[in-house]
Amino acid sequence: MQHANSITPQSGDLLVIVGTAKGLFIFSCDRNRREFKIAGPYFKGQAVFSTAYLPDKRAPRILVGNMSMHWGALVSWSDDFGASWHEPEDGNVKFPAGSGLTLNAVWALEPAPLVGSDVVFAGADPAALYRSEDRGETFRPIESLLNHPERPYWMPGAGGLCLHTILPDPRDPKRILVGISSAGMYRSDDGGESWTRRNKGVKMEGGPPHAPHFGPQCAHKMRYDAKNPARIYLQNHPGVYRSDDGGDSWIDIHEGLPSEFGFPLVAHPSRGDTAYLIPLESDNFRVPLEGAVKVWRTRDAGASWEPLGKGLPQRDCYFSVLRDAFTSDSLDPAGLYFGTRGGQLFASRDEGESWNSIADWLPAVLCLKAVEVS
Amino acid sequence: MRLALDVRMTIDDAFVMLGRDYPAIRQRVLDDQNNIRRHVNVFVNGENVRFMQGGLTQVSNDSEVWIYPALSGG
Numbered sequence: 001m002q003h004a005n006s007i008t009p010q011s012g013d014l015l016v017i018v019g020t021a022k023g024l025f026i027f028s029c030d031r032n033r034r035e036f037k038i039a040g041p042y043f044k045g046q047a048v049f050s051t052a053y054l055p056d057k058r059a060p061r062i063l064v065g066n067m068s069m070h071w072g073a074l075v076s077w078s079d080d081f082g083a084s085w086h087e088p089e090d091g092n093v094k095f096p097a098g099s100g101l102t103l104n105a106v107w108a109l110e111p112a113p114l115v116g117s118d119v120v121f122a123g124a125d126p127a128a129l130y131r132s133e134d135r136g137e138t139f140r141p142i143e144s145l146l147n148h149p150e151r152p153y154w155m156p157g158a159g160g161l162c163l164h165t166i167l168p169d170p171r172d173p174k175r176i177l178v179g180i181s182s183a184g185m186y187r188s189d190d191g192g193e194s195w196t197r198r199n200k201g202v203k204m205e206g207g208p209p210h211a212p213h214f215g216p217q218c219a220h221k222m223r224y225d226a227k228n229p230a231r232i233y234l235q236n237h238p239g240v241y242r243s244d245d246g247g248d249s250w251i252d253i254h255e256g257l258p259s260e261f262g263f264p265l266v267a268h269p270s271r272g273d274t275a276y277l278i279p280l281e282s283d284n285f286r287v288p289l290e291g292a293v294k295v296w297r298t299r300d301a302g303a304s305w306e307p308l309g310k311g312l313p314q315r316d317c318y319f320s321v322l323r324d325a326f327t328s329d330s331l332d333p334a335g336l337y338f339g340t341r342g343g344q345l346f347a348s349r350d351e352g353e354s355w356n357s358i359a360d361w362l363p364a365v366l367c368l369k370a371v372e373v374s
Numbered sequence: 375m376r377l378a379l380d381v382r383m384t385i386d387d388a389f390v391m392l393g394r395d396y397p398a399i400r401q402r403v404l405d406d407q408n409n410i411r412r413h414v415n416v417f418v419n420g421e422n423v424r425f426m427q428g429g430l431t432q433v434s435n436d437s438e439v440w441i442y443p444a445l446s447g448g
Contacts, residue, residue, distance in 0.1 A: 070413045070443040071402035089398035095406040102405035 006083040007039045009373045014329055015081075016337055016370045017062060018345065019048030022363035024064055026082050033335055033349045036358050039082055049073075050324065052109035052120065053371040054135055060373065063120065063136040065106030073105045075122060075136055086137075093122055093130050093139045099146070101126050107324075109136065110166035115173045115191075123163035127154060127180045131192070142192045145178070150197065154183035157218055157237075164323060165222050169246070170229045177222065177232070177247050184217030185234075187247050201250035203239050221265040221323045227272025231301065235265040235277055235323075242302050253302025258289050264326035268351070269334050273301040276328075276352060278321045278338065287318040295336070295352050311355035312346065319344065324367035331372065339365025379435040385418060386410065386429035388439070403441055413444040 007028045009015060016027040016036070023041030043066045050065035059079045066087075067073035076087040095101040108123030122130040122139055128146045130139035154161055165179035174191040177198065184199040199217050218237035225231035234241040234250060238260035241250040254260045259279040268274035277296045280286045288294070293312040296305045319342035326338040336348040336355075345359035377392050386408055393400025405411050409429055416423045417440040423431040433439060 068402075069446060070411065072405065072411060089401065090393075091401045091406070097407065100407060102407055102409070 007081050011373055013373045017051045019051050019367040020363040020365050021047050024048045042082055049105045049107050049366050050109045051367055051369045052111055054111055055374045061135055063109050065109055067105045073103050075106055077136055104160055107162040107164045108166050112168040121166045123166050125160040125162040127161045127163040129163055144193055145195050148195055157181035167222055179219035179222050182218040185219050198247040202236055220263045223265055223267035225272055226268050226270050233265055233275045235262050256305040257296055263323035264321055266326050266328050269328050269330045274299050286320050291316050293317050297352055308352040322366055325365045327368040327370050329370035337368055337370050339368050382432050382434045385423055385431045385433050388433050413446050415442045415444050
């Protein structure tokens with residue numbers, strides 16, 4: 001693979017932006033997706049928990065949620081595909097003075113073009129939602145969620161109390177669903193003024209069945225269906241679910257899967273009723289079942305599931321894939337990509353039917369985004 | 375660098391004061407509640423403030439302050 005200190009992609013090229021425990025890497029290729037160039041590492045020694053790409057013909061921007069163990073966490077950005085980076089002098093994602101909270105990491109970065117062309121949301125650890133009006137340069141906290149009356153019941157997971165998933169509604173600019181470990185899902189229908197929990201039907205782990213639907217709830221990853229804007233898929237801890245009413249209620253769709261436990265979930269970018277998971281053996285043993293890595297796909301909204309493993313390790317394999325380390329591009333056929341805690345990066349050009357490794361020795365992969373350069 | 379202090383103050387306040395001209399230093403030494411970050415060691419006159427009064431450790435105009443990243447990571 002060719003290594004470069006920076007990249008100069010052409011329109012139509014693909015970028016796979018990889019956040020790891022020790023820096024950021026950018027893989028680039030043309031639409032054939034056969035030969036990748038790697039650039040980086042950027043932010044050497046820093047953990048990169050989140051990335052986003054803001055397409056713009058004049059100045060496409062790569063946003064990064066980077067965290068130095070010593071010096072704190074920020075959102076940084078590049079307007080030249082990594083040739084240079086802006087790291088704000090003062091923190092741009094901060095908890096209010098007197099709140100008693102301090103930022104550990106930025107877990108999610110989500111552009112929201114339906115809300116505003118320059119709007120980006122950020123999800124933080126400890127759980128909080130932030131909004132930017134200037135393409136990710138400055139952020140303000142959404143106080144209504146920060147001060148939610150149910151906050152005392154939210155508990156940190158192993159990775160912290162993180163707001164890891166932000167789903168702006170594809171039709172309604174005032175509606176947004178967020179996922180928090182470990183609090184479950186909350187939705188605002190009024191542009192962030194108020195929030196209600198949306199865990200109805202989701203089995204609760206670590207509590208009696210009659211307990212209210214908050215507390216030890218732990219949504220791992222949610223994604224909208226590509227064709228049905230009211231349909232959302234959920235990989236939970238444990239359980240796999242689907243909502244057909246925008247999150248008001250959830251039904252169990254794990255039947256046919258070898259395990260209810262896993263972290264990432266990807267919805268096909270253009271095909272409805274289609275989603276992908278990477279199940280792990282159990283909460284107590286978070287590795288591929290029987291040492292064999294399989295990506296599981298549904299093409300009927302969870303009524304059935306099929307394993308896909310051609311080209312993936314099928315024995316003695318004990319890596320795991322974190323919730324944000326699995327993604328798709330928007331090409332046809334869709335490409336899929338996942339990175340592991342062991343530092344491998346796998347790619348499929350044929351919607352998961354077959355896979356190959358495009359990197360073997362990265363630091364632990366924390367997050368991935370695959371984007372087409374416009 | 376030198377920070378002129380007219381009065382004695384806590385080390386936390388000194389960093390906030392330093393941050394007026396050097397926000398990047400303050401951002402990296404203090405967290406969002408203006409407490410010294412967990413993985414940062416601050417020494418005042420050779421003593422680690424962790425073993426003194428923490429962020430309330432007093433400094434004056436002739437105090438010598440050193441900032442070190444803690445020996446942590448992986």
